[in-house]
Amino acid sequence: MGKTLAEKIIGSHAQKEVTAGEIVLVPVDVCLTQDGTGPLAIRQLQKINLEKAANPKKTVLFLDHAAPSPRRELANDHITIRKFAEKTGACLSEVGEGVCHQIISESYLNPGDILIGADSHTCTGGALCAFSTGMGSTDVAVGLALGKTWLRVPETFKVEVNGKFPPGVYPKDLILHLIGMIGADGATYKALEFCGDTIKKMSMSGRLTLSNMAVEAGAKAGLIASDETTKKFLQAQGRGSKFKKITADKDAVYERVIEIDASKLVPAVAFPHTVDNIKPISEAKGIKIDQVFIGTCTNGRLEDLKIATEIIKGKKKHPKTRMIIVPASKAVFLDAIKAGYIKTLVEFGATIMAPGCGPCVGVHEGILGDGEACLATMNRNFKGRMGNTEGFIYLASPATAAVTAIKGEIADPRGFFTKKKPVKKTAKKKKR
Amino acid sequence: MSMIGKAWKFGDDISTDLIAPGRLFHLRSNLPELAKHVLEDADPQFAGKMQTGDFVVGGNNFGCGSSREHAPTIIKLSGVSAVLAKSFARIFYRNSINVGLPALICDTDKIEQGDELEVDLGQGTVVNKTKNLTLSFAPLPPAMIKILNDGGLLAHIEKHGGFKLD
Numbered sequence: 296m297g298k299t300l301a302e303k304i305i306g307s308h309a310q311k312e313v314t315a316g317e318i319v320l321v322p323v324d325v326c327l328t329q330d331g332t333g334p335l336a337i338r339q340l341q342k343i344n345l346e347k348a349a350n351p352k353k354t355v356l357f358l359d360h361a362a363p364s365p366r367r368e369l370a371n372d373h374i375t376i377r378k379f380a381e382k383t384g385a386c387l388s389e390v391g392e393g394v395c396h397q398i399i400s401e402s403y404l405n406p407g408d409i410l411i412g413a414d415s416h417t418c419t420g421g422a423l424c425a426f427s428t429g430m431g432s433t434d435v436a437v438g439l440a441l442g443k444t445w446l447r448v449p450e451t452f453k454v455e456v457n458g459k460f461p462p463g464v465y466p467k468d469l470i471l472h473l474i475g476m477i478g479a480d481g482a483t484y485k486a487l488e489f490c491g492d493t494i495k496k497m498s499m500s501g502r503l504t505l506s507n508m509a510v511e512a513g514a515k516a517g518l519i520a521s522d523e524t525t526k527k528f529l530q531a532q533g534r535g536s537k538f539k540k541i542t543a544d545k546d547a548v549y550e551r552v553i554e555i556d557a558s559k560l561v562p563a564v565a566f567p568h569t570v571d572n573i574k575p576i577s578e579a580k581g582i583k584i585d586q587v588f589i590g591t592c593t594n595g596r597l598e599d600l601k602i603a604t605e606i607i608k609g610k611k612k613h614p615k616t617r618m619i620i621v622p623a624s625k626a627v628f629l630d631a632i633k634a635g636y637i638k639t640l641v642e643f644g645a646t647i648m649a650p651g652c653g654p655c656v657g658v659h660e661g662i663l664g665d666g667e668a669c670l671a672t673m674n675r676n677f678k679g680r681m682g683n684t685e686g687f688i689y690l691a692s693p694a695t696a697a698v699t700a701i702k703g704e705i706a707d708p709r710g711f712f713t714k715k716k717p718v719k720k721t722a723k724k725k726k727r
Numbered sequence: 728m729s730m731i732g733k734a735w736k737f738g739d740d741i742s743t744d745l746i747a748p749g750r751l752f753h754l755r756s757n758l759p760e761l762a763k764h765v766l767e768d769a770d771p772q773f774a775g776k777m778q779t780g781d782f783v784v785g786g787n788n789f790g791c792g793s794s795r796e797h798a799p800t801i802i803k804l805s806g807v808s809a810v811l812a813k814s815f816a817r818i819f820y821r822n823s824i825n826v827g828l829p830a831l832i833c834d835t836d837k838i839e840q841g842d843e844l845e846v847d848l849g850q851g852t853v854v855n856k857t858k859n860l861t862l863s864f865a866p867l868p869p870a871m872i873k874i875l876n877d878g879g880l881l882a883h884i885e886k887h888g889g890f891k892l893d
């Protein structure tokens with residue numbers, strides 16, 4: 296019987312053929328914790344005298360959620376994590392290095408791996424065709440100490456996407472559309488497998504955005520077959536030799552097949568307070584926005600900053616709207632400086648924060664005031680998410696975020712593209 | 728083993744942000760203090776008024792969002808004996824069992840705020856004494872029953888010196 300990507304990767308670790316529904320004990324290749332979940336993981340291991348890492352070079356402890364620390368208690372949590380890293384030899388990703396999922400993809404994860412992380416968006420790694428899934432502190436603590444975990448092999452939804460995105464529409468709009476379609480619990484316990492022409496042509500940055508948000512539909516993993524794009528990404532990170540081609544079998548058994556025509560998509564916006572409260576941009580236009588935030592493990596990569604910079608270049612930020620930019624990693628930050636994006640963004644009036652989670656989880660760097668609205672490129676808009684239950688969070692693509700910062704209200708990025716192109720063409724024609 | 732208590736009813740999509748808010752991130756290493764705020768952003772009355780042994784009753788997708796195990800941990804710490812919902816988010820479900828908090832899937836539309844419930848884990852039943860109704864809940868996967876019976880994942884690992892799921 297044909298196998299899905301999830302069955303193939305889990306089966307190769309269990310050293311037998313596995314089928315959806317089975318529970319197996321498997322070795323884990325990479326483990327991660329962050330500063331919100333790491334201290335609890337460490338205390339759990341201390342309780343049973345198991346303070347060790349089975350594979351320290353692939354155990355990564357991140358300081359990214361509350362980094363730099365906004366309070367004494369959190370600074371002390373950082374000390375706990377640093378001490379554990381020292382004791383076990385595990386890797387420490389310090390303040391300013393960036394968001395866990397970005398760095399795991401840049402520097403640690405390879406196709407065919409199993410990654411468990413004490414962070415729900417660990418599913419981001421599925422873009423590299425690694426079975427990557429989020430768990431709690433105790434599961435990951437035990438996993439990193441023993442080098443093993445148990446998994447239930449998930450059933451898979453195949454999400455087949457074909458067609459070309461219209462200008463102004465991006466992978467973020469696609470994943471928001473999908474979540475709106477199947478609901479916030481539409482894929483609970485399942486794996487999503489993204490395939491089709493659109494995915495084949497998509498950059499790694501866009502793929503990471505898709506896999507990142509799989510959990511917002513309840514999924515356990517969001518997998519994409521590895522291909523030339525995966526290979527080039529790994530080569531660029533100096534890990535070309537780790538490339539492995541993994542594809543699902545043609546006769547793999549899927550619980551459900553969802554087909555999407557990318558050419559029919561429009562910019563999408565998730566309204567407060569659930570990610571599946573999706574509306575087309577036409578219904579969001581005109582909503583006043585106090586803060587625009589571009590960043591996070593969803594959309595804080597170079598490609599995202601490029602899109603935003605190209606839109607805001609030469610324009611003025613709306614005087615009543617703040618703009619916060621947080622590059623997802625140090626590498627992204629340096630590349631954005633080199634490309635001149637950071638200068639343009641600062642001149643425009645944006646506030647740039649250290650690579651990390653920024654205001655995403657409501658601990659620092661942009662907590663909303665009562666009644667304020669934020670349009671963010673992040674993945675969640677739950678009530679209270681940005682530190683205030685009286686705040687309102689709208690989710691959209693970096694392009695929608697950029698035009699919104701100019702207008703001071705939610706705006707349609709397609710206008711930017713349709714206006715610009717014909718002007719150029721007619722200008723050229725006149726010259727000739 | 729049977730447990731008796733009152734139902735505290737919550738809606739759909741109760742996120743871990745509502746159970747253990749990000750704005751209280753700094754209390755994550757002080758769980759008893761964090762527990763004083765359990766579910767505060769969903770129902771500010773709950774933490775102060777619930778009695779040991781009571782049940783948290785949700786709708787669909789209970790515990791969605793972040794992987795923070797602090798969420799089920801503080802529900803348990805506050806004295807809640809089990810969480811009942813129509814469906815759970817995956818990570819929350821796994822975390823609950825790991826910390827020894829029963830998470831039971833049943834038709835919670837038949838339970839209202841304040842109903843008196845008797846839950847029998849062995850029988851797989853929820854008796855709604857107020858409404859005179861018996862509901863059944865879906866059994867846990869065998870691996871999870873082992874972990875729950877050992878008192879959570881940590882106790883399981885300590886007892887067996889590693890995983891012993893079959």
Ligand code: SF4
Binds near residue numbers: 395396592651674
């Ligand atoms: S950027 Fe936001 S969603 Fe991503 S890991 Fe950080 S807090 Fe979580």
